[in-house]
Amino acid sequence: xxxxxxxxxxxxxxxxxxxxxxxxxxxxxxxxxxxxxxxxxxxxxxxxxxxxxxxxxxxxxxxxxxxxxxxxxxxxxxxxxxxxxxxxxxxxxxxxxxxxxxxxxxxxx
Amino acid sequence: xxxxxxxxxxxxxxxxxxxxxxxxxxxxxxxxxxxxxxxxxxxxxxxxxxxxxxxxxxxxxxxxxxxxxxxxxxxxxxxxxxxxxxxxxxxxxxxxxxxxxxxxxxxxxxxxxxxxxxxxxxxxxxxxxxxxxxxxxxxxxxxxxxxxxxxxxxxxxxxxxxxxxxxxxxxxxxxxxxxxxxxxxxxxxxxxxxxxxxxxxxxxxxxxxxxxxxxxxxxxxxxxxxxxxxxxxxxxxxxxxxxxxxxxxxxxxxxxxxxxxxxxxxxxxxxxxxxxxxxxxxxxxxxxxxxxxxxxxxxxxxxxxxxxxxxxxxxxxxxxxxxxxxxxxxxxxxxxxxxxxxxxxxxxxxxxxxxxxxxxxxxxxxxxxxxxxxxxxxxxxxxxxxxxxxxxxxxxxxxxxxxxxxxxxxxxxxxxx
Numbered sequence: 053x054x055x056x057x058x059x060x061x062x063x064x065x066x067x068x069x070x071x072x073x074x075x076x077x078x079x080x081x082x083x084x085x086x087x088x089x090x091x092x093x094x095x096x097x098x099x100x101x102x103x104x105x106x107x108x109x110x111x112x113x114x115x116x117x118x119x120x121x122x123x124x125x126x127x128x129x130x131x132x133x134x135x136x137x138x139x140x141x142x143x144x145x146x147x148x149x150x151x152x153x154x155x156x157x158x159x160x161x
Numbered sequence: 162x163x164x165x166x167x168x169x170x171x172x173x174x175x176x177x178x179x180x181x182x183x184x185x186x187x188x189x190x191x192x193x194x195x196x197x198x199x200x201x202x203x204x205x206x207x208x209x210x211x212x213x214x215x216x217x218x219x220x221x222x223x224x225x226x227x228x229x230x231x232x233x234x235x236x237x238x239x240x241x242x243x244x245x246x247x248x249x250x251x252x253x254x255x256x257x258x259x260x261x262x263x264x265x266x267x268x269x270x271x272x273x274x275x276x277x278x279x280x281x282x283x284x285x286x287x288x289x290x291x292x293x294x295x296x297x298x299x300x301x302x303x304x305x306x307x308x309x310x311x312x313x314x315x316x317x318x319x320x321x322x323x324x325x326x327x328x329x330x331x332x333x334x335x336x337x338x339x340x341x342x343x344x345x346x347x348x349x350x351x352x353x354x355x356x357x358x359x360x361x362x363x364x365x366x367x368x369x370x371x372x373x374x375x376x377x378x379x380x381x382x383x384x385x386x387x388x389x390x391x392x393x394x395x396x397x398x399x400x401x402x403x404x405x406x407x408x409x410x411x412x413x414x415x416x417x418x419x420x421x422x423x424x425x426x427x428x429x430x431x432x433x434x435x436x437x438x439x440x441x442x443x444x445x446x447x448x449x450x451x452x453x454x455x456x457x458x459x460x461x462x463x464x465x466x467x468x469x470x471x472x473x474x475x476x477x478x479x480x481x482x483x484x485x486x487x488x489x490x491x492x493x494x495x496x497x498x499x500x501x502x503x504x505x506x507x508x509x510x511x512x513x514x515x516x517x518x519x520x521x522x523x524x525x526x527x528x529x530x531x532x533x534x535x536x537x538x539x540x541x542x543x544x545x546x547x548x549x550x551x552x553x554x555x556x557x558x559x560x561x562x563x564x565x566x567x568x569x570x571x572x573x574x575x576x577x578x
Contacts, residue, residue, distance in 0.1 A: 076360070076520070102433050102514075109510030117510075125510055132517040135430035136525045140389050147389055150364060150531030160224065161358035161506065 057123045061108060065101060068094050071130040072123045076157050079126075079133040083144050084152060088137070095138040098131040180553045181408045188559050192548035197562065198369045199542050204493040210572035211472055211565065212238045216318070216325040216332070216339045218474050218487065219245055223322065223356045224272065225253065229289060232272040233258060237497070238490040239328045243315055244268050244278070248289040253319065255326050256291050256312035267312070278312070287312050320344055321352045343414040343468060346454025347478070355483055357506035360520045363499045364531055368538035370473060370490035371561070373498050376530050377486050378469050378557040380405065380419060386533070390526045395464060397422040405554055407458040413471035413564045415557045418456055421464025430518060438507070438515025451480070469557055471564055481505075484523065494538050500527050 057069050071094055073079045083091060098105075105128055109121055117125055141147050175181060182190050197203040219234040231246035242258035244267065260267045260280040267278050267287070277294060279286045286295040291312035296305065316327040318336035321344075325336050337344060366373055376382070383403040384396050395403045400420050407418035427435060455478055456463040465479035475486040482504050489497040502523050507513040551559050 099429055099433070102430075103436075106437055106511045106514055112510075114507055114510050114513045125513065128510065128514050129517045131430060132434070132514060132521050135428065135518065136390065136521055139428040139430060140525070146525050146528040146532075148532050149525070149528035150366075150534075152528060154364065155528075156363040158361045158363070159359070160361075161356075 057120065058127070059108065059120045059124055062101065062105060062124055065097065065105075065124075065127060068097060068127060069123070071098075072126040073130060074122075074126050076133070076159065079130050080152055080157070082130070083134050083137055086144070088142075088144055091134050091144060092138055095131065095134050098127065102128060102131055181405070181556045182553055184408075185410060185556065185560070188556070188563055190551075192550050193559060193562055195541060195547055195549055197565070198372055198538070199493065199544075201493045204369075204490070206569045206573075207472075207490070207565065208238050210569040212236075212490065213328050214333065214568075214572065215472060216327050216336050217472075218323050218325050218470070218485075219243060219255075220324050221322050221352075221356055222253070222319060222324060223353075227274070229274045229276060230272075231268070231274070231289075233268050233270070234326075236326075236328070236489065237492075241328070242266060242268075243326055244312075245317065245324055245326070246278075246289050250290075253317055253324060254289070254291060255315040255317035255324075257315060259313070260285055261293065261310040261312065262296075321348065321350065322356060323352070340470070341412050341414070343411040343416065343454065343470065346411075346457070347452055347468065347476075349452040350455055350478060350483075352483065352503075354505050355481075356503050358516070359501050359503045360524075361499055361501040362524055362527065363497065365491075366496050366498050366531065366534050367494055368496055368534040369494055370488045370496040371565075372538055372541070373496045373534050374473060374475070374486075374488045374561065375558045376534060377475050378415070378417075378467065378561065379552070379555040380417070381552050381554050382530075386529055387526055390522065390529055393422050393425050395419055395422065397424060402554075406460040406463060407456075407466075408554075408556060409457065410556075410560055413568070415469040415560055416454070416457070416466055417557060418458060418460060418466050419464045420460075420462050423462065431522075434515040434518035437509075437511030469561065471561070482519070494542070498531075 056063065056066055057072060058065055071082065073082060105124055109117065109125055112121060114125070137144050145152070182188065217236065220232055224232050225245065225247040228247050228249045228251060231244055233242055233244055235242045244256045244258045245253065247253050258267050260282065262280065262283055262285050265280050265282045267280055277286045277288060284297050285293065288294050291314060293307045293310045296302065299305065316329070316332050318325055320336055320340055380395065380403045383391070384401065403420060405417050406420050409416050455466060465477055468476040468478065470476055473488040473490070477484050482502065484500065484502040487499045491497055502520055504516045504519070507516050
């Protein structure tokens with residue numbers, strides 16, 4: 053039996069828990085390495101639940117989310133990561149793009 | 162009420178039927194010489210006569226909020242590394258990152274916080290004010306003059322929270338004078354509120370810094386290079402070529418205003434992001450009392466402005482966020498390009514999601530921009546094309562090269578600029 057990481061109301065998204073990644077570098081790396089079919093399936097599953105997820109998370113200041121809610125937040129951020137791949141490029145990488153593996157990412161604040 | 166579906170000419174801020182070049186006839190309309198993009202001699206001239214003399218932006222005050230906070234900016238074109246530190250007196254100072262004893266690089270990490278700077282080699286220690294504080298086994302030295310062994314300072318100043326340094330021992334102008342009307346016209350834009358959080362992407366590109374910069378100071382490429390990522394954000398039936406709403410040259414600096422398509426069709430995730438917050442580009446004009454230098458033509462179809470701060474900073478401002486591009490020359494065919502997108506603090510998950518989507522679209526758009534740069538540099542090196550021809554809306558490219566030529570000419574002749 054696998055461990056649940058997400059809030060109980062989002063048990064349906066547990067199968068996508070591998071996309072719950074805390075940094076852009078990790079989310080971007082996953083988008084670049086899994087098959088597009090999985091990216092698309094994750095996109096559709098997440099899109100169907102994004103408003104409910106954000107409504108659930110909006111009840112708490114975003115800096116003070118409990119662990120399960122933080123995992124759900126990170127899952128939502130992965131939807132943002134994969135959206136251009138599905139909606140604009142129809143492939144994992146930016147079409148004719150600079151290699152993202154050569155890019156250094158940083159976040160402040 | 163302006164008809165946003167009218168032909169482009171009705172939206173145009175140019176003199177009726179005219180071109181942007183008509184406003185600046187002194188720049189001419191002829192071809193641009195390409196030699197400066199591949200010439201090592203030109204790179205040396207730019208190093209000596211521009212980069213060692215002008216104000217260069219290295220960061221923002223929010224990166225060093227408390228006494229003891231510091232960050233390091235390597236400036237390869239000036240062959241140095243600079244420590245920028247907030248002192249106990251809350252003043253920001255800058256120093257060359259080199260120990261006075263035997264030249265070891267003093268600070269090796271990109272940022273941090275502390276009471277002192279201590280060299281790894283022999284533990285010489287300096288205060289946050291650069292003064293020499295401690296020399297182990299001091300009695301074994303000969304007549305140490307502490308005052309002359311302080312860290313070598315670099316001129317530093319701030320404008321609207323941006324920290325600038327000037328590598329000239331005696332900068333020819335103050336920062337305020339250097340920024341001139343561009344600076345005064347943007348005063349009051351809420352940079353501080355909008356700098357609460359940021360995401361940056363740094364690229365090491367095998368291309369001349371001017372090849373990289375020129376890619377970002379025209380929007381003629383938008384309908385073509387960005388046809389997948391942002392097919393209808395900055396174009397419309399009435400404005401298929403993303404013609405600008407405004408353009409002005411401000412001495413060595415420049416500014417353009419981009420058109421935003423009110424009929425832009427958001428994708429499902431974009432629409433979700435809009436529902437929960439706003440991100441980089443908004444197509445709504447509102448009388449929100451932005452300073453005079455933001456959307457200077459007060460155009461209802463305004464999306465955002467690109468301000469080109471000579472030599473190597475682009476500062477783009479929109480209503481709810483801003484971003485920067487910096488182009489640090491390293492060699493004639495190598496540049497460190499860094500893009501940073503700034504947002505106010507996200508308080509809710511919805512805002513956080515909305516901003517993350519804004520980051521992703523911004524990043525993937527600049528990945529499209531990035532792809533052409535190395536390819537361009539590689540074929541430029543052939544010398545097969547000695548000149549470029551410039552579109553009217555590429556005036557900023559023309560102006561930028563003109564300023565570089567003027568500044569190097571004046572500096573070589575010993576005239577201060």
